[in-house]
Every structure is written in structure tokens, then in C-alpha cells.
Amino acid sequence: MSTIEPPSELWLAKARAHLDVLTKPLGSLGRLEDLAAQLVSIRQREYAEPLRKAVYIFAADHGITAEGVSAYPSEVTRQMVLNFLANGAAINVLAKLHGVEMNVVDVGVDADFDQIDDLLHRKVRKGTRNMIQEPAMSSDELTEALGVGLDLADDSKAKGHSLVAVGEMGIGNTTAASAITSLLTRKPVELTTGKGTGLNTEALQHKRRIIEAVLQKYFGEAAGDILPDPVDVLRIVGGLEIAAMTGFILGAARHGIAVVVDGFISTAAAALAFALVPQVRGYLFAGHQSEEPGHQALLDYLELRPILALNMRLGEGTGAVLAMPILESAMCLYNQMATFESAGVSEAKD
Numbered sequence: 001m002s003t004i005e006p007p008s009e010l011w012l013a014k015a016r017a018h019l020d021v022l023t024k025p026l027g028s029l030g031r032l033e034d035l036a037a038q039l040v041s042i043r044q045r046e047y048a049e050p051l052r053k054a055v056y057i058f059a060a061d062h063g064i065t066a067e068g069v070s071a072y073p074s075e076v077t078r079q080m081v082l083n084f085l086a087n088g089a090a091i092n093v094l095a096k097l098h099g100v101e102m103n104v105v106d107v108g109v110d111a112d113f114d115q116i117d118d119l120l121h122r123k124v125r126k127g128t129r130n131m132i133q134e135p136a137m138s139s140d141e142l143t144e145a146l147g148v149g150l151d152l153a154d155d156s157k158a159k160g161h162s163l164v165a166v167g168e169m170g171i172g173n174t175t176a177a178s179a180i181t182s183l184l185t186r187k188p189v190e191l192t193t194g195k196g197t198g199l200n201t202e203a204l205q206h207k208r209r210i211i212e213a214v215l216q217k218y219f220g221e222a223a224g225d226i227l228p229d230p231v232d233v234l235r236i237v238g239g240l241e242i243a244a245m246t247g248f249i250l251g252a253a254r255h256g257i258a259v260v261v262d263g264f265i266s267t268a269a270a271a272l273a274f275a276l277v278p279q280v281r282g283y284l285f286a287g288h289q290s291e292e293p294g295h296q297a298l299l300d301y302l303e304l305r306p307i308l309a310l311n312m313r314l315g316e317g318t319g320a321v322l323a324m325p326i327l328e329s330a331m332c333l334y335n336q337m338a339t340f341e342s343a344g345v346s347e348a349k350d
Contacts (some may be wrong), residue, residue: 014207015040059129060108060240062172145243153251167317192294245269263290288319
């Protein structure tokens with residue numbers, strides 16, 4: 001991924017200059033101007049064509065669910081994949097409404113989908129191992145899962161996508177994301193771990209104890225002091241879908257595709273991609289602010305400001321897809337507003 005270049009500072013300056021001569025007071029469109037300028041710096045050209053949008057939902061199971069860290073049984077992952085394919089989930093409704101191409105990827109669901117169409121079959125294995133007993137993935141499995149994401153980013157480029165959302169489905173994946181967050185941000189587990197799918201207070205404390213035990217087992221006292229190798233973090237406490245999202249984000253950035261990350265889980269993948277290749281950050285947009293407490297820690301780590309804050313914690317890419325019309329609006333304003341000169345409008349006096 002050494003070929004990833006940051007977005008163009010030259011095009012960022014050009015975009016800022018263009019925004020400043022549109023028929024409005026300087027800076028009056030607020031963050032919409034920042035969003036438009038970032039998109040132009042990613043594309044590195046003036047472009048007026050509509051954004052070609054897609055969402056990629058990566059699904060996988062987690063062995064750590066055997067420890068009672070989720071309010072839902074692991075078979076819900078399989079059931080929700082079927083719901084996506086039947087157009088019954090929230091992400092289906094939002095993707096259809098906003099003209100976003102849907103892609104559902106089985107990278108590690110503990111089920112067989114051999115006869116099902118419209119699913120991207122990229123299974124590495126049937127769920128990760130139970131991380132409290134052994135690392136979640138082998139090195140070869142991690143490499144394969146990262147490769148799934150990289151390959152799908154290649155496909156996205158071939159399809160002409162200019163804006164992609166990254167979402168996920170995987171019972172138990174907030175446990176993996178919390179462990180990742182504590183390791184990357186060096187924040188304590190109680191500040192990075194929330195209720196996930198709706199744990200009660202006692203179950204939440206159990207979940208936190210499990211994560212603490214995992215971090216102590218593999219990273220010891222260094223977990224709070226020294227930033228570990230992000231590859232080791234992903235291999236030991238990550239998920240197959242998190243690994244695939246990490247690869248996808250790296251691949252999208254390499255191809256100059258803007259990425260809207262969703263909530264806690266996909267932002268954990270974005271943080272890992274950033275830890276591996278810091279240039280990735282310029283390609284990222286934070287779709288929304290999740291209710292999961294660890295999400296804010298990740299956003300701070302990435303220095304990203306969410307576009308929306310709707311008290312959501314669903315996943316699936318829903319918050320990211322909801323943010324896409326805001327990004328489209330920013331680009332339409334950039335491309336379609338008149339300038340002071342073209343409209344014959346007097347500019348402000350110095």
C-alpha cells in the first residue's frame with residue numbers, strides 16, 4: 001500500500017478558491033465547503049457528473065460470542081445477511097432511496113450460502129476463533145481477508161464508483177472493535193466498550209472483563225503504553241469483516257475513491273488502515289457519530305468530524321449512506337452555483 005498518495009493539496013487550494021467566488025458570503029456554507037473541497041482534492045479534477053455511489057456490507061461471525069458478550073445469538077449474522085438479500089433491512093431502504101448500489105459480502109459467516117445469488121461469496125473461514133483462547137485469525141487468514149477487501153476495491157474502481165460507504169454485519173463485532181480501539185487509542189476498556197446490541201449493565205461488565213482479559217493475555221502491560229503493530233492487533237483481536245473492510249479502505253484510497261465510514265466497527269477498520277498507511281485519512285469521511293462510546297475515541301484518533309449525529313448504533317452502513325446526500329449536496333453547490341462574475345453580483349467590500 002506504499003503507492004497510496006494523499007489527496008492533492010493543489011486541488012484542495014483550487015477548490016477553496018472556487019468556493020470563495022461563489023455568490024455567497026465567504027464561508028457561509030460552513031462544513032459543506034470543507035466537504036466539497038475534500039472531494040475535489042480526492043478526485044483531482046473539476047467534475048460535474050453525479051457521484052456514483054455504492055455501499056459494501058461485509059459480514060462475518062466472531063468466536064468470542066461463545067463468551068456471552070452479545071445480547072443476540074451468532075446465528076443472527078446469517079439471518080441478517082438473508083434479510084439484506086431480501087431487501088428487508090434498514091440499509092436496503094436507505095440505499096434504494098438514495099440511489100446507492102448494494103453489495104453484500106460474506107467474508108466469514110458461520111453458515112453456508114452456496115446456492116444464494118446476489119451475495120458476494122468471499123468466505124475465508126466460518127467465523128474467527130475465540131480470541132480469549134487463541135488469536136482470532138492466522139496470518140494466512142488475515143492476509144486472505146485483507147485481500148478480499150483489496151480485490152473488491154479494484155472491482156469498485158472498475159465499476160466507476162466515486163463514493164463508497166463501508167458497513168458491516170457480525171454478532172460480537174463490537175467486542176473486537178472495542179479491543180482494537182483500546183489498543184490503538186490507549187484508552188481504557190471501560191471507555192471504549194458499550195452495550196453493543198443492547199446488553200444490560202451486568203452483561204456489559206462481563207463483556208469488559210472479557211476484553212480486559214484478552215488484552216492482558218496478548219499485549220500485557222504494554223497495551224496501555226506502547227502502540228502495538230496494527231497487523232498484530234487485527235490478527236489477534238480483529239474480525240474477518242474488519243480485516244476485509246481495512247483492505248477495502250486501503251484499496252479505495254489507492255484508487256482515489258472517497259470512502260464514507262459508518263459507525264464504530266467500520267471506523268475501527270478505518271483506524272487500522274490509517275495506522276498502516278497514514279495517507280488514507282484524507283480519503284475518509286465520517287458518516288455519523290455512533291452511540292457506541294468507543295466511536296468518539298476512534299474519531300479523535302483519526303481526527304475526523306462526523307457529518308451526522310442521529311443517536312444511531314445500527315451498523316450495516318446506514319449512517320454512511322445517510323451522509324451521502326449531504327456530500328452530494330456539497331458537490332452540487334460547488335458545481336452549480338454562479339460566481340459573482342458570472343451572475344453580475346457585487347462582491348463584499350474589502
